[in-house]
Amino acid sequence: MKYSKATNYALHTMVYLAAVSPDKRLGVQQLAERFDVSPTYLSKILTKLVKAGMIASVSGANGGYKLKPSWEKISFMDVIDAIEGSDSLFDCNLNHQSDCVIQQVMESAEEEMENKLKKQKIADIAKKITVDH
Amino acid sequence: MKYSKATNYALHTMVYLAAVSPDKRLGVQQLAERFDVSPTYLSKILTKLVKAGMIASVSGANGGYKLKPSWEKISFMDVIDAIEGSDSLFDCNLNHQSDCVIQQVMESAEEEMENKLKKQKIADIAKKITVDH
DNA sequence: GTTCGCATACTCGGATAGTGGTTGTCCGAGTTGTGTTGG
DNA sequence: CCAACACAACTCGGACAACCACTATCCGAGTATGCGAAC
Numbered sequence: 388m389k390y391s392k393a394t395n396y397a398l399h400t401m402v403y404l405a406a407v408s409p410d411k412r413l414g415v416q417q418l419a420e421r422f423d424v425s426p427t428y429l430s431k432i433l434t435k436l437v438k439a440g441m442i443a444s445v446s447g448a449n450g451g452y453k454l455k456p457s458w459e460k461i462s463f464m465d466v467i468d469a470i471e472g473s474d475s476l477f478d479c480n481l482n483h484q485s486d487c488v489i490q491q492v493m494e495s496a497e498e499e500m501e502n503k504l505k506k507q508k509i510a511d512i513a514k515k516i517t518v519d520h
Numbered sequence: 521m522k523y524s525k526a527t528n529y530a531l532h533t534m535v536y537l538a539a540v541s542p543d544k545r546l547g548v549q550q551l552a553e554r555f556d557v558s559p560t561y562l563s564k565i566l567t568k569l570v571k572a573g574m575i576a577s578v579s580g581a582n583g584g585y586k587l588k589p590s591w592e593k594i595s596f597m598d599v600i601d602a603i604e605g606s607d608s609l610f611d612c613n614l615n616h617q618s619d620c621v622i623q624q625v626m627e628s629a630e631e632e633m634e635n636k637l638k639k640q641k642i643a644d645i646a647k648k649i650t651v652d653h
Numbered sequence: 654g655t656t657c658g659c660a661t662a663c664t665c666g667g668a669t670a671g672t673g674g675t676t677g678t679c680c681g682a683g684t685t686g687t688g689t690t691g692g
Numbered sequence: 693c694c695a696a697c698a699c700a701a702c703t704c705g706g707a708c709a710a711c712c713a714c715t716a717t718c719c720g721a722g723t724a725t726g727c728g729a730a731c
Binding site for chain 2 (some may be wrong): 391394398463471474476482487492499516
């Protein structure tokens with residue numbers, strides 16, 4: 388089990404947008420070049436972030452992606468949910484009568500991680516960035 | 521991203537072995553029937569637990585699987601590691617100069633979950649089981 | 654009664670295959686900025 | 693000088709393909725148990 392590369396690209400893009408300049412519009416080509424991905428693939432990932440309401444896309448010449456006004460509230464968890472979906476990491480598909488105790492344990496452990504990720508805002512990390520990411 | 525079904529089967533098997541009777545030997549057929557899996561597939565999963573030193577397998581007539589003496593120390597995390605491997609959930613494969621801050625955030629969040637899973641012993645959960653699981 | 658051998662029940666592990674999700678690529682369509690042309 | 697038009701740059705989104713991990717099955721090999729036959 389691993390987080391997908393798409394999640395990685397999404398997180399890096401968000402942090403980069405926040406670090407460089409939250410108002411600046413950046414073309415997918417520049418972003419793709421920076422992260423060494425194909426532009427069309429990155430575009431597909433960013434579309435998910437657009438649908439989740441985190442960034443805005445501008446078509447046409449000089450178009451690109453830009454953070455939306457409410458960007459400072461966005462957490463790591465938000466981005467991950469947008470890409471991976473918000474399903475639980477663990478599903479007990481066995482049909483026992485009662486609620487599955489194992490399921491409960493796994494979910495509560497997962498919550499620990501999610502709480503940490505909800506606290507971590509993209510904006511906080513963007514401040515720490517110097518050149519890269 | 522999801523935990524595999526194999527992990528679910530492994531956890532259920534461990535809890536079941538601990539609940540029924542830690543010394544009792546159970547055939548893979550009974551176990552498979554209980555969890556509604558094919559015996560050969562479950563056997564393949566349990567082999568990983570054997571190699572991790574959690575259970576012992578006995579060949580031949582009246583053979584089966586049994587918990588090893590040290591079973592009470594086994595945590596959820598141990599079982600998950602045995603099945604899924606102990607790699608980090610998140611790998612930043614981008615080559616930036618410095619250490620990736622995003623990677624650090626993800627790893628620390630993951631640790632929160634892992635700590636919880638390390639505290640949860642199979643034996644503790646086995647006590648809560650009545651009939652099923 | 655004891656021992657040997659065989660059938661039986663069982664796990665082990667490699668080979669194999671289906672399936673679904675991830676990772677990409679390709680391309681046509683739509684959109685915006687810019688420059689050019691014609692009045 | 694201004695308006696209309698054409699072109700270039702760019703994103704959008706669907707279709708499609710390669711790849712890999714997960715899931716699962718099959719079967720031959722090895723192993724322990726128990727029963728029966730032979731001495």
